[in-house]
Amino acid sequence: MDELRKLWRSRVNPYEAKAIFAARAGHDTPTLQAGEAMDYALAHSFERASVVTEKELLKNALIQGVGNATVGQVRGELNRDNILRKDVQGQRYATTKEVKQEELAILNYAREGKGRHRRLGGIEDPVLDETLSGEQRAAALAVLNSRDAVTGLTGRAGTGKTKTTQSIAKAIEQNGKKVFAFAPSAKASRGVLRVEGFKDADADTVEKLLTDAELQHKIHGQVLWIDEAGLLSTPDMKRVFDLAKRQEARIVLSGDTAQHSSVKRGDALRILQKYEAIQSAELTEVRRQTNKEYRDAVTLLSGGDEVEKDGRTKLEHGLDALDKMGAIVEVEGDARYRHLAADYVATTGDIKKDGEHKTALVVSPTHAEAAKVTEAIREGLKTTGRVTGKEREFTSLASLNLTEAQRTDFANYREGDVVQFVQNARGWTRGERATVKASDANGVMVERDNGRVEKLALGQANRFQLYEAKNVKFAKGDRVRITQNGFTAETRRGGKMAKSRLDNGDIFEVSGFTKGGDIALSNGFVVPKSYGGMTHGYVVTSHASQGTTVDKVLIALGTESLAAANRQQLYVSFSRGRETARLYTDDKAAVMDAVRTDAKRLSATELLDGEAPVKRQPKIRKLIQTQKVLRAYEAVRERVWAPREREVRLAS
Numbered sequence: 001m002d003e004l005r006k007l008w009r010s011r012v013n014p015y016e017a018k019a020i021f022a023a024r025a026g027h028d029t030p031t032l033q034a035g036e037a038m039d040y041a042l043a044h045s046f047e048r049a050s051v052v053t054e055k056e057l058l059k060n061a062l063i064q065g066v067g068n069a070t071v072g073q074v075r076g077e078l079n080r081d082n083i084l085r086k087d088v089q090g091q092r093y094a095t096t097k098e099v100k101q102e103e104l105a106i107l108n109y110a111r112e113g114k115g116r117h118r119r120l121g122g123i124e125d126p127v128l129d130e131t132l133s134g135e136q137r138a139a140a141l142a143v144l145n146s147r148d149a150v151t152g153l154t155g156r157a158g159t160g161k162t163k164t165t166q167s168i169a170k171a172i173e174q175n176g177k178k179v180f181a182f183a184p185s186a187k188a189s190r191g192v193l194r195v196e197g198f199k200d201a202d203a204d205t206v207e208k209l210l211t212d213a214e215l216q217h218k219i220h221g222q223v224l225w226i227d228e229a230g231l232l233s234t235p236d237m238k239r240v241f242d243l244a245k246r247q248e249a250r251i252v253l254s255g256d257t258a259q260h261s262s263v264k265r266g267d268a269l270r271i272l273q274k275y276e277a278i279q280s281a282e283l284t285e286v287r288r289q290t291n292k293e294y295r296d297a298v299t300l301l302s303g304g305d306e307v308e309k310d311g312r313t314k315l316e317h318g319l320d321a322l323d324k325m326g327a328i329v330e331v332e333g334d335a336r337y338r339h340l341a342a343d344y345v346a347t348t349g350d351i352k353k354d355g356e357h358k359t360a361l362v363v364s365p366t367h368a369e370a371a372k373v374t375e376a377i378r379e380g381l382k383t384t385g386r387v388t389g390k391e392r393e394f395t396s397l398a399s400l401n402l403t404e405a406q407r408t409d410f411a412n413y414r415e416g417d418v419v420q421f422v423q424n425a426r427g428w429t430r431g432e433r434a435t436v437k438a439s440d441a442n443g444v445m446v447e448r449d450n451g452r453v454e455k456l457a458l459g460q461a462n463r464f465q466l467y468e469a470k471n472v473k474f475a476k477g478d479r480v481r482i483t484q485n486g487f488t489a490e491t492r493r494g495g496k497m498a499k500s501r502l503d504n505g506d507i508f509e510v511s512g513f514t515k516g517g518d519i520a521l522s523n524g525f526v527v528p529k530s531y532g533g534m535t536h537g538y539v540v541t542s543h544a545s546q547g548t549t550v551d552k553v554l555i556a557l558g559t560e561s562l563a564a565a566n567r568q569q570l571y572v573s574f575s576r577g578r579e580t581a582r583l584y585t586d587d588k589a590a591v592m593d594a595v596r597t598d599a600k601r602l603s604a605t606e607l608l609d610g611e612a613p614v615k616r617q618p619k620i621r622k623l624i625q626t627q628k629v630l631r632a633y634e635a636v637r638e639r640v641w642a643p644r645e646r647e648v649r650l651a652s
Contacts, residue, residue: 013414018440037065038077042096044405050099050234050265051602051613054078054085054092064409084604088612095604102234103271103605109241110277113149120146120223120250121168122175129167135285136164142281143168143252149244152229152273152280153254156302157575158288158295158549165254169198169225177250178222180215182206184231184262186485187505187547206232210239220247228547229255234266234603253278258302259572260543261601271603288549290578297321301571305598315567319592322574327581330588334372340554340584341376344538345384347552361548362539363573364556365564367398370539373556377538378478387477392513394474397467397484397532407461413439418467418532419446419456420484425463431486433532435469472535474510474519481540482506484533489518489526500525505544507537542572553577559587566599 012020032040041060045052061074078085082097121144128140143151153168155161169179181203206226209215224244226232232240232255244251257270272278286302289295300321303314322328331339340362347360362377364370381387397418406412417436421428434446437453444456474480487499508521519527519534527534539556553576557565574581585591602613 032064032068034061034065034069034073034077037061037069037074038080040064040405040409042083044403046096046099046265047403047405048263048265049601050103050604051093051095051607054094057083057094084608086607086610088607088610091612093602093607093612095607099234099265100604100608102238103266103603106234106237106241106268106272107275107277107605109245110148110150110272114279115147116149117147117250120144120151120177120252121171122177124175126171127174128171129163132164132167133160133285135283136160136167139281139283140164140168140171142279144171146279148279150241150251150253150272150278152269152278153252153283154256154273154280155254155283156256156258156286156299157572158286158298159283160285160287161254161283164283165225165227168252172223179225180209180219180222181225181227182209183227184236185228185505186503187544206236206240210236210243216243216247219243219249221249223250223252225252225254227254229253230257230259230267230269231255231262231546232268233262233264234268234271235264236262237266237268237272253280258304258568260546260568261599263543265601266603267601270600271605275605286575288575288578291580293321293325294327294577294580297325297327298571298575301567301574304567304571315596319595322581322583323588323592327574328583328585328588328591330585332586336558336584336586337372337376337556338380340373340556340582341380343552343554343582344377345380345386347554349384349386352551358552358579359550360552360554361545361550361576362554362556363542363545363576364539364561365541365569366561367541369556369558369561370541374536374538378536381477382475387475389476389512391473391475392517392519393471394519394529394534395532396470396472396535398470398535399483400466400468402466404461407464407466408458410439410441410444410458413444413466415439416469418469419464420467420532421464423463425460426457428460428463467532469532474536476510476512478510479537480508480510480519480521480527480534481537482508482534484531486531486533489528491524491526502527502531502533504533542569545576546572548576549578550576551579553581555581555583557583557585557591559585559590562590562594565591565594566597567595568599570595 009017038061041057041064044060045057057078058074061077062069062071065074078094083094084097084100085092085094087093126141126144128137132140139153143153153161153164155164169181172179179198181198182205184206186205204215209219209224224240226240240251243249253269253272255269257267257273261267261270273280286295286299289298297318300314300318303318306314308314308317329336329339344360344362347358350358352358362370362373364373378387397420400412400417402412413436415436415438418433419436420433421430424430432448434448434456436444437447438445444458445453446456447453482502482504485504486502488502490497490499502525508523508525510519511522512520514520514526517529519529521527545553553573555573574583583591602611
């Protein structure tokens with residue numbers, strides 16, 4: 001019993017332990033009434049999904065109402081008018097009227113805008129780049145000849161969408177309209193779009209467009225180009241459409257629904273295309289890969305579930321092609337990290353004909369595996385003398401990725417967590433931080449930088465984010481990835497002191513450290529030691545890699561990460577490379593099975609039409625459950641049995 005109690009206590013966090021002791025003592029544990037509990041469940045569940053199972057909705061409500069609300073009371077809340085439920089294939093799913101109306105609004109706007117305008121390219125024949133291929137030229141003309149309020153340009157990864165976009169934008173502006181370009185992320189907008197030729201003042205984030213009144217005035221009667229539109233959520237797509245309607249602006253949505261979708265609810269671009277609300281020009285000929293065998297494999301991966309003459313899907317043929325070219329490498333145990341690291345070090349040490357070093361990117365679906373790969377790569381770089389000198393330790397803020405509803409619950413705050421305001425709020429300014437000191441039913445107490453302790457207003461949860469503070473070590477030669485938008489320290493530029501912008505996703509190299517301990521980067525930037533929004537820049541998720549092109553892409557996908565693997569993750573990861581790609585795993589067969597899973601999410605419109613979500617492959621569900629059992633077994637062994645074994649060995 002002593003061993004069991006020790007194990008049980010190790011599984012309980014301080015808040016849970018306090019609640020248990022309070023219950024034993026007969027004290028009330030503060031929880032929500034049934035109505036409030038369902039309010040919470042709705043806000044939490046539908047922030048990142050348009051459809052959830054009824055069981056999921058009930059579970060989230062019951063957790064919040066435990067002790068105050070009975071199962072019957074919570075179940076009764078499902079009868080609300082705004083909750084829509086439907087049985088599909090033996091499972092009951094739920095959505096809301098708000099979500100349904102949101103989808104209907106974007107579909108109606110696009111449909112009603114068909115054929116209502118003049119040609120997007122004007123009345124004159126457009127002058128296009130003579131180097132465009134036949135397919136690119138046809139796509140450009142299709143967009144320029146559009147008379148719709150919303151027009152689409154679909155381009156698979158590496159099909160030359162950038163070059164086509166530039167030619168279309170130039171033709172539109174030659175006929176008197178101005179093109180303003182936007183993308184969901186800072187990296188894709190301020191980084192990629194500006195590199196692709198859009199002026200700094202004409203390329204920014206979608207959020208900037210939606211919140212900047214001055215910018216909204218400038219776009220009146222002009223053209224909005226939304227790049228990476230597949231990453232735009234349904235709520236944000238509706239906001240863009242509403243703004244375009246007010247400002248009498250035309251819209252071009254450029255993206256690829258075969259790649260990743262928004263973290264927030266709704267696959268807006270996919271819905272618009274599926275229900276034929278917009279006409280989309282399409283680019284399918286892959287050009288990025290210089291190796292034909294590699295290029296053909298990526299083309300097949302992009303085909304997904306399309307069935308070939310032999311009855312097998314293009315995805316299956318693509319996996320076979322990758323395996324045949326030796327792109328899927330099976331190495332047992334942690335040795336695969338060392339193999340991958342050696343591959344990375346060798347690739348980035350090669351010199352190309354233009355005198356530049358070859359570029360490589362490592363992609364992994366989980367942060368846990370990314371940390372192991374990073375450690376192996378840094379060891380390899382230290383051995384070759386490319387990372388040198390004494391390491392300095394800094395604080396890295398890792399987002400806890402809580403929904404707004406979760407951020408209103410004091411139980412989700414732990415001592416040492418960091419609150420950072422992303423918008424101005426009552427008593428706080430954007431960028432301000434505070435450290436959590438205590439959290440209980442009386443509220444969350446935080447300490448400001450000036451040492452003052454005060455109660456955090458959880459009602460302002462939409463204006464701040466919550467982070468876990470971790471330690472990260474950098475040395476000269478290390479690669480640093482920015483994880484939060486912000487600014488450098490002031491440095492002298494052009495005879496005056498100024499700050500430079502740091503965008504989420506930017507990667508730099510450390511050139512050294514200032515006397516004050518700040519991080520000096522090879523491009524001349526200086527990042528304050530207290531910045532926090534930074535980590536090692538060797539490994540990224542496939543979401544973060546979207547829009548990136550390198551010479552060689554290396555993918556870490558072990559069995560511990562298979563729960564996060566799917567066809568979109570595989571396609572995006574493999575399509576980043578020009579010359580070659582390689583996936584390292586400890587179970588090739590399991591990987592080949594896992595990546596057949598489709599990450600496509602069900603929309604409210606699809607649910608009410610009688611469709612059901614795509615389910616995970618049975619083998620993968622079984623594997624995930626097996627992994628959970630193994631992790632639990634290892635945890636028990638480490639915490640309980642391993643110490644006893646050591647005692648026995650010492651005694652003998």
